[in-house]
Amino acid sequence: MNPMKFAIAQINCTLGCLSSNAAKILEAAERAHAQGASLLLTPELSLCGYPPEDLLLRDGFYAACDDELQQLACAAPAGMTLVVGHPHQVDGLRFNAASVLRDGAIITTYHKHELPNHSVFDELRYFTPGDQPCVFEHEGVRIGINICADIWEAGAAQAARGAGAEVLLVLNASPYHLDKQLARHAVIRERTHENGIPVLYANLLGGQDELVFDGASFVMDAHGKLTHQFAAFEEVLGLVEFEHGQPKSGELQPPLDTEASVYRALCLGVRDYILKNRFPGVLLGLSGGIDSALTLAVAVDALGADKVRAVMMPSPYTAQISLDDAREMAQILGVRYDELDIQPTLAAFEQTLAPLFIGRAADTTEENLQARIRGTLLMALSNKTGSLVLVTSNKSEMTVGYSTLYGDMAGGFAVLKDVSKTLVYRLSNYRNSLGYAIPERIITRPPSAELRPDQTDQDSLPSYDDLDGIMACYVERNLSIPEIVARGYAEADVRRVVKLVRINEYKRRQSPVGVRITDRSFGKDWRYPITARYQDDF
Structure with missing residues (x-):
């Protein structure tokens, strides 16, 4: 294989602002082209922003995205290949898609296979799952596409490899929570070991209501070695050079600590x-x-x-x-x-x-x-x-x-x-x-x-060390009262906190949105009924 240079556009998209998002993608493509890159990878649904939620139920939204995508294809630098995430409607079916743009044309489109329906995700509400791999040729190299949740299961990556992919591009809108990057690395490393091909992982950046997308895009070679780790929480145009079919070692930003x-x-x-x-x-x-x-x-x-x-x-x-x-x-x-x-x-x-x-x-x-x-x-x-x-x-x-x-x-x-x-x-x-x-x-x-x-807070609450420990066990890990007590917390404190959790749901339902930093926040993650008498833990 000849030497190649790809680029990852880690951009902060504004949901629904199609022209602005397209302009960001085009500006990144022009910068990447000027620096010798021949392909630009963007995040999941980069054209419209993520998650569009019930905008995806409106036919006009898809039509507007199609128009903007075609304009972007025509405006992109000659000879430059762009991989752009967007919603796609075909014969009444709706897909989470990624299209390959080159020389004014849309040469192929991939439909996401795995549609997450857990935690903050409800893609099955909107999309139909795809079932076909997408592999295209670029400078003599066969390149496959996956989208976000596809990579968390083995099937979509294996299908791309089976269709001849020698490099896998993954478009992501993976929201931040504590320790999320460790999980991303582990999953991509598993896919590289299974398929023996390098992976470029482009992640979205920015805040969208309660969600924060941290970027932190990265690249792994065919052996699961991290060759590039780009910065978190800022826009990045990351350049990746290939030699002999593998990414050469490049920028490696150190991980951020929790605080x-x-x-x-x-x-x-x-x-x-x-x-x-x-x-x-x-x-x-x-x-x-x-x-x-x-x-x-x-x-x-x-x-x-x-x-x-x-x-x-x-x-x-x-x-x-x-x-x-x-x-x-x-x-x-x-x-x-x-x-x-x-x-x-x-x-x-x-x-x-x-x-x-x-x-x-x-x-x-x-x-x-x-x-x-x-x-x-x-x-x-x-x-x-x-x-x-x-x-x-x-x-x-x-x-x-x-x-x-x-x-x-x-x-x-x-x-x-x-x-x-x-x-x-x-x-x-x-x-x-x-x-x-x-x-x-x-x-x-x-x-x-x-x-x-x-007055002090501890007049009416357990110590914050105990309260936060009990909260983490019950709210974030779904442990039962006996399981929490077994971890060393006083049973009276556990029962009291659990009771307070249950009787205050009506308050939380009326609270404003806020930044999600754990994998179980009081927002899209937490859907408990207000009116309920089920108390199996007592």
């Missing part, structure tokens, strides 16, 4: 949600606590200080150190900072309700009033300015319902929705390792909602 990858996922998720939805900026309630502090740091790193506004809303129970720390952090990060004293509003609410509360002792009702006043003020500012309210609740709180509907749950995007409290602390320390942003006292003081005198 670095999660923090970058949060920033990318926030940035794309705000910018792709054309919000002018964000605002949030800054309490002096660690959750709002981390949310503020992410927002500033994602969008810039000029697009972020922090509002401190003290109540009678707000400690002076909370005010001091909030002011200091706003000054450090250079964001607009306002203080709105909610005590007069709280007094008015209490006076209005007093005749109806006669004979009833104060309880969480009065605590929730404070949270709801704050939510109302933030939403008023959002309406007036157009900026989106960022919700600061974390996954541990969402698990047990330690949050207030129409209060601290009010807003448009929940940055920490899938981040446990213990991980919040780790991320805060990580952020400070990049440059001082979060006052140290915010990290070290006991967490408190400050809705009653001398």
Whole structure:
């Protein structure tokens, strides 16, 4: 085989913005062509973005994609081959497809075989599975195509190899979660060992509602050796040189540790949600606590200080150190900072309700009033300015319902929705390792909602180490109560947490979307009924 140079376009697509996505693909093709590459591989459904969800039920969507694909084929550099992901409708059947474009023509089209219908995926709702391999010739080399989930099973790759493929191109829209890259590497290594051909793995980049696509595209040779590892969480045009039918060793980016990858996922998720939805900026309630502090740091790193506004809303129970720390952090990060004293509003609410509360002792009702006043003020500012309210609740709180509907749950995007409290602390320390942003006292003081005198979170919850451990077992791993207790957690704590999970489903169903960073988030991954009495674990 003659030497070849291929390119991987790891691009951030905007869902439904066909012309913009096509322009990105064309720009990558022109750059790759100028650097001597003869083939460009793009991610899964790169022409339209992923996942299009019920846009895929509209015939006009397919027609628009077909038109854009043909225009792209005509505009591509002469002699350059492009492999582009797109939805494809044929005789009333709909497919997740990849087409090969060359010299103004679409020379062949592949239909994805394996349609995932689990976790965040529901492709069987929209697509028909393909059943034929696709192998085309490029510079004397036989090249096969797979799409994302195809590679997680043996059949589609074996079919390509059986049809004569000497190199396998895989288009992917593989969303990020913790340790996902290790799983990708393991699967591709298994396919290379089975089929004895190199694999180029191109993954999508960017945030799409709750999903974040981390890119991290890579290449393995026929023996399962990693020859290229491109950067995660940024757009990349990766060049891959072949010699004697195998990819030569090239760029190998080191893996990110847990805190670095999660923090970058949060920033990318926030940035794309705000910018792709054309919000002018964000605002949030800054309490002096660690959750709002981390949310503020992410927002500033994602969008810039000029697009972020922090509002401190003290109540009678707000400690002076909370005010001091909030002011200091706003000054450090250079964001607009306002203080709105909610005590007069709280007094008015209490006076209005007093005749109806006669004979009833104060309880969480009065605590929730404070949270709801704050939510109302933030939403008023959002309406007036157009900026989106960022919700600061974390996954541990969402698990047990330690949050207030129409209060601290009010807003448009929940940055920490899938981040446990213990991980919040780790991320805060990580952020400070990049440059001082979060006052140290915010990290070290006991967490408190400050809705009653001398309150701390641990007054009404197990320790966060225990809570997060139980949550991970029950929510993320589907373990039973006996199985969780067997791992060393107190049975009373386990039963209490599980009960709180079950009775607070109605709250979670009303929460805004937020960045998914685990493989079981409270979003598309979690579909529990609100009304249900099944309790086999008790």
